[in-house]
Amino acid sequence: MILRIRRLAVAALILAGTRVGMGADKCFECHTAIADKPSTQFAHDIHHRAGVTCAGCHGGDATTDDPEKAMNKEGNFIGVPKGDVISARCAACHADSVRMAGYHVVLPANQFALLKESVHGQKSISGKERIVQCTTCHGAHGIVPVRDPASPVSPLKIVATCSSCHSNATYMRAYNPALPVDQREKYRTSVHGMKNARGDAKVAECVSCHGTHGILPVKDVRSKVFPVNLPSTCANCHSNAAYMKPYGIPTDQYEKFTRSVHGIALLKKNDLGAPACNSCHGNHGAAPPDIESVSKVCGICHSLNADLFAASPHKQAFDERHLPECETCHGNHDIEPATSTLLGVSSDAVCSRCHTPTDNPQGYSAAQVMRLQIDSLELSEQRAQALVAQAEQEGMEISEAKYRLRDIHQARLEARTTVHAFNAPRFATAVDKGLVVSASVAIEAQGALDEYIFRRIGLGISTLIISILAASLYLYIRRIEKR
Amino acid sequence: MQRAWQRLYAWLDERLQLANLVEFMGKKYVPVHRHSIWYYFGGVSLFLFLIQVVTGILLLLYYKGSEQLAFESIQFISSKVSFGWLIRSIHSWSANLFILAVLVHMFSVFFERSYRAPRELTWMTGMVMFFLALGFGFSGYLLPWNELAFFATKVGTDIAGVIPVVGKPLMIFLRGGEDVTGATLSRFFGFHVAVLPGIFTVALGIHLLLVQRQGMSEPLHVAALPANGRKTMPFFPNFLLRDLLLWLIVLNLLAILAVFFPWELGKKADLFASAPSGIRPEWYFLFMFQTLKFIPARIGFIDGEVLGVFVFSLAGLLWLLIPFWDRRSARGERNRALSYAGLCAVMYIIAFTILGWVL
Amino acid sequence: MEYPPQLKQQTSRRSFLGYILAGGFVAWLAAIAYPLFSYLRPPKQAEVEVTSVKVGTLSSLPKESGVIVRFGNKPVIVVRTAAGEVRAFSATCTHLDCTVQYRKDFGSIWCACHNGRYDLNGRNIAGPPPRPLDPYRVSIQGGDVFVSKNV
Numbered sequence: 001m002i003l004r005i006r007r008l009a010v011a012a013l014i015l016a017g018t019r020v021g022m023g024a025d026k027c028f029e030c031h032t033a034i035a036d037k038p039s040t041q042f043a044h045d046i047h048h049r050a051g052v053t054c055a056g057c058h059g060g061d062a063t064t065d066d067p068e069k070a071m072n073k074e075g076n077f078i079g080v081p082k083g084d085v086i087s088a089r090c091a092a093c094h095a096d097s098v099r100m101a102g103y104h105v106v107l108p109a110n111q112f113a114l115l116k117e118s119v120h121g122q123k124s125i126s127g128k129e130r131i132v133q134c135t136t137c138h139g140a141h142g143i144v145p146v147r148d149p150a151s152p153v154s155p156l157k158i159v160a161t162c163s164s165c166h167s168n169a170t171y172m173r174a175y176n177p178a179l180p181v182d183q184r185e186k187y188r189t190s191v192h193g194m195k196n197a198r199g200d201a202k203v204a205e206c207v208s209c210h211g212t213h214g215i216l217p218v219k220d221v222r223s224k225v226f227p228v229n230l231p232s233t234c235a236n237c238h239s240n241a242a243y244m245k246p247y248g249i250p251t252d253q254y255e256k257f258t259r260s261v262h263g264i265a266l267l268k269k270n271d272l273g274a275p276a277c278n279s280c281h282g283n284h285g286a287a288p289p290d291i292e293s294v295s296k297v298c299g300i301c302h303s304l305n306a307d308l309f310a311a312s313p314h315k316q317a318f319d320e321r322h323l324p325e326c327e328t329c330h331g332n333h334d335i336e337p338a339t340s341t342l343l344g345v346s347s348d349a350v351c352s353r354c355h356t357p358t359d360n361p362q363g364y365s366a367a368q369v370m371r372l373q374i375d376s377l378e379l380s381e382q383r384a385q386a387l388v389a390q391a392e393q394e395g396m397e398i399s400e401a402k403y404r405l406r407d408i409h410q411a412r413l414e415a416r417t418t419v420h421a422f423n424a425p426r427f428a429t430a431v432d433k434g435l436v437v438s439a440s441v442a443i444e445a446q447g448a449l450d451e452y453i454f455r456r457i458g459l460g461i462s463t464l465i466i467s468i469l470a471a472s473l474y475l476y477i478r479r480i481e482k483r
Numbered sequence: 484m485q486r487a488w489q490r491l492y493a494w495l496d497e498r499l500q501l502a503n504l505v506e507f508m509g510k511k512y513v514p515v516h517r518h519s520i521w522y523y524f525g526g527v528s529l530f531l532f533l534i535q536v537v538t539g540i541l542l543l544l545y546y547k548g549s550e551q552l553a554f555e556s557i558q559f560i561s562s563k564v565s566f567g568w569l570i571r572s573i574h575s576w577s578a579n580l581f582i583l584a585v586l587v588h589m590f591s592v593f594f595e596r597s598y599r600a601p602r603e604l605t606w607m608t609g610m611v612m613f614f615l616a617l618g619f620g621f622s623g624y625l626l627p628w629n630e631l632a633f634f635a636t637k638v639g640t641d642i643a644g645v646i647p648v649v650g651k652p653l654m655i656f657l658r659g660g661e662d663v664t665g666a667t668l669s670r671f672f673g674f675h676v677a678v679l680p681g682i683f684t685v686a687l688g689i690h691l692l693l694v695q696r697q698g699m700s701e702p703l704h705v706a707a708l709p710a711n712g713r714k715t716m717p718f719f720p721n722f723l724l725r726d727l728l729l730w731l732i733v734l735n736l737l738a739i740l741a742v743f744f745p746w747e748l749g750k751k752a753d754l755f756a757s758a759p760s761g762i763r764p765e766w767y768f769l770f771m772f773q774t775l776k777f778i779p780a781r782i783g784f785i786d787g788e789v790l791g792v793f794v795f796s797l798a799g800l801l802w803l804l805i806p807f808w809d810r811r812s813a814r815g816e817r818n819r820a821l822s823y824a825g826l827c828a829v830m831y832i833i834a835f836t837i838l839g840w841v842l
Numbered sequence: 843m844e845y846p847p848q849l850k851q852q853t854s855r856r857s858f859l860g861y862i863l864a865g866g867f868v869a870w871l872a873a874i875a876y877p878l879f880s881y882l883r884p885p886k887q888a889e890v891e892v893t894s895v896k897v898g899t900l901s902s903l904p905k906e907s908g909v910i911v912r913f914g915n916k917p918v919i920v921v922r923t924a925a926g927e928v929r930a931f932s933a934t935c936t937h938l939d940c941t942v943q944y945r946k947d948f949g950s951i952w953c954a955c956h957n958g959r960y961d962l963n964g965r966n967i968a969g970p971p972p973r974p975l976d977p978y979r980v981s982i983q984g985g986d987v988f989v990s991k992n993v
Contacts, residue, residue, distance in 0.1 A: 302956060304955075397558065397561055470732055
């Protein structure tokens with residue numbers, strides 16, 4: 001293995017020595033003498049330190065100090081690379097893993113390939129060149145390693161780098177007029193952005209979520225920020241206990257989310273309307289919603305429940321106690337499908353957490369009664385369903401009643417929603433509506449079952465009649481044949 | 484009361500000469516021997532056919548023979564019309580029992596050699612009715628316009644289409660177009676309730692007339708006995724009453740089947756859906772269906788399916804013309820070879836029907 | 843049935859059999875006649891329903907209104923837009939299977955259970971519904987509006 005690497009390295013050295021021109025860099029010497037900007041910057045460039053000469057990118061002959069020869073346009077001198085030529089020059093080495101090994105660096109060799117596939121590589125106004133070349137983000141003559149804080153793509157500088165285009169409305173309009181240009185502003189208000197501004201290189205910045213060379217449009221299913229991919233993208237950091245340790249926040253959100261009704265809808269049922277992390281926390285401006293805004297955030301989708309709650313007596317009580325709406329009863333990351341078990345005073349119900357029989361007997365008994373009501377509706381729905389199923393099993397045509405099972409279901413769901421008004425008479429009305437329908441469905445289904453029995457009895461009677469007739473006919477035949 | 488009856492009889496007698504008929508009936512005797520039981524299956528077939536006519540007319544009151552309405556109208560009959568479920572169920576069950584009774588009747592006539600001269604025409608009209616009965620079954624199967632029937636009809640008419648030269652036009656004639664569509668349903672409905680019953684009634688009239696004129700055939704071994712060794716029973720009332728008794732029993736059986744095993748309707752046919760698994764024709768076509776499945780795609784240079792259809796057509800033709808080529812039986816001699824051949828045919832049909840059912 | 847003359851000089855046992863036979867025959871006739879005549883009596887709903895459901899006349903459906911019709915075992919909502927166009931969609935909410943309705947004040951289709959909303963193309967535009975409503979085909983024949991399965 002080692003032998004093989006060494007052999008490769010030797011080969012690479014020979015190649016590099018002849019083609020790129022190691023050793024004396026006459027271009028650099030002269031240009032330094034006139035102290036122009038490119039050569040000044042290039043002095044700190046990692047490529048310069050690695051022995052790549054000016055000719056490595058610009059072509060020409062770096063071994064001669066005769067400008068005529070060195071910058072011979074008939075030769076291979078190309079001057080300042082333009083458009084896609086820039087990236088092609090970089091890729092000549094960076095896409096060649098053998099050559100890169102010669103410099104003892106371990107960099108992926110697919111950066112250029114990814115760039116070409118990315119939104120930056122695909123979109124073009126002129127149709128001739130990519131929007132973004134390597135130098136757009138990494139700079140040209142003063143390139144330093146990504147980990148160097150001076151690099152424009154280092155965690156603390158990347159935001160400025162990306163936003164140099166993405167916050168420029170005039171520039172962005174040319175490519176995607178609908179794309180917002182306020183990402184940097186929002187980011188600065190986010191927890192990530194504030195920590196980043198204070199010099200924390202660990203927090204998420206642009207590339208943490210969007211990726212680097214192979215950035216894809218948000219609507220691309222392969223994008224790291226496509227709704228179904230987003231939770232695991234966030235979880236890269238947020239579920240890493242060691243990484244998150246300095247911040248002292250839980251790391252089980254992702255795991256909880258995958259079990260939640262929203263997580264199942266999004267990740268298992270592929271329902272793109274279901275919320276991902278950013279739906280509640282924001283994306284560029286990501287921060288936990290504060291107590292006041294929880295119900296607004298949930299209410300984006302669950303608006304009826306939010307409206308009912310806002311008009312309910314609970315609203316004031318929650319505000320006074322600084323309790324977050326929705327979340328207090330339903331939880332946050334691990335929200336489970338709401339069932340009637342939440343209601344009432346049993347051990348798994350939530351009402352009795354505040355409404356204890358001693359402190360608040362009125363609310364306690366109201367919760368108890370409401371639970372009884374919804375349970376009785378559920379039971380009568382089950383009974384109606386069972387009767388319909390039984391009648392159907394017996395081969396009775398009962399599509400009418402089956403159709404009306406829907407109405408019970410609807411009444412029950414409406415009653416469940418009405419809970420959020422926390423108004424006992426209103427809730428009772430909603431439940432009664434369902435009880436009335438389920439009673440009539442049950443009667444109809446029972447009628448079908450009675451009809452089923454009637455058929456059996458009718459058959460019994462007619463079979464008996466035919467049998468008697470047959471028997472007497474038999475006796476009659478015997479008699480006339482005896483004669 | 485008694486007087487009134489007598490006067491009515493006299494009035495009718497004057498016009499219809501009933502006395503002749505009564506005399507004829509009174510002299511009619513049915514041979515009694517150990518194979519007499521088979522005589523009853525003709526009567527049972529007749530009874531089931533009459534039930535089909537009555538229930539069929541009743542269903543016609545509510546059934547609608549169109550692509551949009553056929554399935555729904557049957558649903559309507561079984562759910563909304565009182566006793567509609569019973570009528571439909573009896574029609575379906577009786578159809579199947581009818582085919583069964585006809586098969587038994589036909590094979591008993593074959594094994595008893597009752598087709599021999601002078602009863603060739605009785606056999607031929609019977610065979611015509613048998614083919615018509617299969618036509619009734621095939622066309623009636625499609626009328627509920629459910630998924631299974633739809634695809635079975637597709638396959639069935641496809642098989643008709645493989646016959647060289649006439650197959651393709653025949654298939655288009657049956658389907659009322661290139662494909663099984665609502666047009667096919669209209670056609671099959673027309674065949675089922677008008678064309679087939681019309682022809683059937685004529686054939687049935689001739690068949691019954693011949694039976695009455697020629698009397699029951701005696702098996703060879705009975706015919707060989709001396710006149711005083713043969714036992715008989717009067718057709719009227721003895722045999723007729725026994726017939727009636729059996730009819731009552733069959734009626735009971737039908738009612739029980741219809742109530743306890745109501746005929747299923749299945750799912751409505753969808754012209755664009757892919758075929759569900761378990762497509763099979765009615766059980767009396769199964770042995771042919773299964774045979775065609777077993778025949779390899781090509782035998783020599785002939786298409787396997789064409790060969791199968793050809794062989795079945797040939798067998799049907801031979802079967803139809805038995806009275807004319809079974810010379811031995813016509814001469815009153817025993818024809819064991821033919822009996823064994825017939826037995827093989829019965830065993831083959833039973834075996835392949837079971838195979839088709841199980842596979 | 844005409845009894846043979848010798849039966850006329852019957853013993854009591856014979857007459858009993860005769861009664862049974864006649865009585866049985868009459869009962870049998872009744873057992874046949876009852877279902878038969880019940881069957882002939884037209885049912886409450888005189889006609890069969892179809893794959894294509896008649897919603898009503900166009901004039902019974904004012905602009906900016908909606909109506910729920912039963913289509914087989916499922917409800918279908920038929921809405922008439924402000925422009926007078928008639929559209930039909932499955933009325934089963936894609937969230938939790940409630941039945942949706944037309945809300946004139948919203949100008950959209952609305953589900954009472956969780957306030958889900960769909961625009962008049964059936965697209966889910968607000969609230970929890972994850973998918974659009976399935977469209978049905980509308981045809982207008984001589985002023986009558988029919989809804990049928992979208993093939």
